[in-house]
Amino acid sequence: MNIETAASQMEALGKPKRLDIYRALIRAGKEGLSVGALQDKLGIPGSTLSHHLKTLMIADLITQERQATTLICRANYTSVQQLVDYLVCECCIDSSQDNADCEIDASLTCS
Amino acid sequence: MNIETAASQMEALGKPKRLDIYRALIRAGKEGLSVGALQDKLGIPGSTLSHHLKTLMIADLITQERQATTLICRANYTSVQQLVDYLVCECCIDSSQDNADCEIDASLTCS
DNA sequence: ACTTTATTTTGATAATTCTAGAAATATAGT
DNA sequence: ACTATATTTCTAGAATTATCAAAATAAAGT
Numbered sequence: 001m002n003i004e005t006a007a008s009q010m011e012a013l014g015k016p017k018r019l020d021i022y023r024a025l026i027r028a029g030k031e032g033l034s035v036g037a038l039q040d041k042l043g044i045p046g047s048t049l050s051h052h053l054k055t056l057m058i059a060d061l062i063t064q065e066r067q068a069t070t071l072i073c074r075a076n077y078t079s080v081q082q083l084v085d086y087l088v089c090e091c092c093i094d095s096s097q098d099n100a101d102c103e104i105d106a107s108l109t110c111s
Numbered sequence: 112m113n114i115e116t117a118a119s120q121m122e123a124l125g126k127p128k129r130l131d132i133y134r135a136l137i138r139a140g141k142e143g144l145s146v147g148a149l150q151d152k153l154g155i156p157g158s159t160l161s162h163h164l165k166t167l168m169i170a171d172l173i174t175q176e177r178q179a180t181t182l183i184c185r186a187n188y189t190s191v192q193q194l195v196d197y198l199v200c201e202c203c204i205d206s207s208q209d210n211a212d213c214e215i216d217a218s219l220t221c222s
Numbered sequence: 223a224c225t226t227t228a229t230t231t232t233g234a235t236a237a238t239t240c241t242a243g244a245a246a247t248a249t250a251g252t
Numbered sequence: 253a254c255t256a257t258a259t260t261t262c263t264a265g266a267a268t269t270a271t272c273a274a275a276a277t278a279a280a281g282t
Contacts, residue, residue, distance in 0.1 A: 003134075007127045013198070014122030015270080016114050023114075026199060029206030035229060047272055050230050069228045069279045077202075084195050087124070088137060091188075095140030126240080146259060156242055161260055163240095180249045180258045 001086040005060075009083050012059035017044060018052045025062055025075040032065075032074035112197040116171075120194050123170035128155060129163045136173055136186040143176075143185035 013019050020042055025033060033041070039049055053073060056062045060079045065072045124130050131153055136144060144152070150160050164184060167173045171190045176183045 003127050003130055007125055007130045010121050010130065011125030014118055014125040016118045017270090019114055019118045019121065023198070023201065024205075027201050027203065027205040029203035030208060031206055036227090039229095045272055046229065047231080047274090048270080051270080051272095054230085066279085069226090071229070080199060084199070087134070088191060088195070090134065090138050092138065092140035094135075094138040095142055097141060128240090147257090150259095157259065158242055158244090158261080159240080162242095165260085177249085180256090182259070 001082050006083055006086045009059045009061055009079065012055050012061055015052075017042070017048075018056060021049070021052055022056060022061060022075060025073055026080075028074070030074065032072040034070040034072055036070060038073065112193050117194055117197045120170045120172055120190065123166050123172055126163075128153070128159075129167060132160070132163055133167060133172060133186060136184055137191075139185070141185065143183045145178075145181040145183055147181065149184065 013022055021038060021044075024038060024041060035046075035049065035053065038044070038053075039046055042049070044052070053062065053064070057064060061076055063074050063076055065074070124133055132149060132155075135149060135152060146157075146160065146164065149155070149164075150157055153160070155163070164173065164175070168175060172187055174185050174187055176185070
């Protein structure tokens with residue numbers, strides 16, 4: 001992971017509509033969702049949705065697989081994990097203090 | 112956490128310079144870094160740096176504390192954790208498949 | 223070939239954002 | 253009050269981005 005990649009991924013997730021799209025795909029799991037299903041679910045015009053999906057694709061945050069005329073979109077779980085790692089996994093390494101009580105907790109506690 | 116907040120935080124981290132600033136603060140730990148120290152370390156002009164810090168502040172990703180004439184900046188560890196939770200913690204909930212083998216791993220394995 | 227369905231590309235406009243020099247402000251020491 | 257240090261605000265130009273209607277493309281059924 002380099003900083004340009006990480007920043008472009010963050011940027012891709014940095015607009016409410018694209019974050020919405022991405023989270024819908026995270027929720028959808030392995031089955032994914034077609035472009036049309038996303039369009040119905042989120043109420044975004046096709047051309048706009050297509051642009052946003054392209055941005056997420058270029059950032060390697062989602063994948064697409066064609067099934068006849070429909071395109072199935074899926075979240076790329078590996079890349080988001082690497083992104084999160086890049087963001088927080090060097091916590092406190094430049095600190096001269098004792099890091100034992102570093103406030104950041106690397107284990108996510110999903111509620 | 113709502114989608115506007117999450118998106119604005121992602122957007123704040125979505126430019127290489129700001130991500131660099133943020134990661135420098137993550138690495139610095141509780142001690143934090145002054146604006147001037149960041150300027151020296153990253154080679155960013157003062158006015159540009161100040162704008163970026165303001166963006167990170169508004170997004171609640173960092174905090175600032177004045178010590179005489181210098182401003183100490185620190186990463187807000189709580190907010191980034193909430194952000195990561197928001198991003199991945201609803202993984203697969205809309206899936207009709209068995210989620211047991213969901214590919215996403217909620218526990219970060221920092222290497 | 224034609225039609226239908228699904229999605230992307232084109233193109234154009236509006237809006238936002240990045241950047242950094244110059245000037246202004248804030249704080250504290252002399 | 254004056255000076256020095258640290259940081260922010262002002263300003264403006266360049267660059268990027270978001271949006272979506274309309275046209276184009278892709279795939280498969282009739």
